[in-house]
Amino acid sequence: MIIYAEVECKLYEGHSLKQKRSVLKRLISKIQKEFNVSITELDYHDLWQRTKLGIAIVSNEYVYAEKVMQKVFETIDSFPELERTLTDVERL
Numbered sequence: 001m002i003i004y005a006e007v008e009c010k011l012y013e014g015h016s017l018k019q020k021r022s023v024l025k026r027l028i029s030k031i032q033k034e035f036n037v038s039i040t041e042l043d044y045h046d047l048w049q050r051t052k053l054g055i056a057i058v059s060n061e062y063v064y065a066e067k068v069m070q071k072v073f074e075t076i077d078s079f080p081e082l083e084r085t086l087t088d089v090e091r092l
Contacts, residue, residue: 009076039072053076073087
């Protein structure tokens with residue numbers, strides 16, 4: 001079972017690409033350490049107010065993979081510097 005998600009977010013706190021990278025670095029590091037998933041920034045590299053993240057998890061149990069992905073979304077939502085706007089999930 002593979003679950004792949006593309007998540008778009010708006011960043012409100014930062015006013016430069018440097019601040020955006022700082023927030024994303026903390027977020028990506030936390031998600032990788034806690035949930036052992038693959039995550040990277042996919043789009044909007046040159047915009048400091050917007051980002052698109054790609055997240056993937058591979059598991060032999062569908063229920064486990066779904067629970068982990070929901071916890072990843074909760075972690076993203078817990079960051080006050082950004083807001084999750086669009087989420088597209090595919091199950092393979």
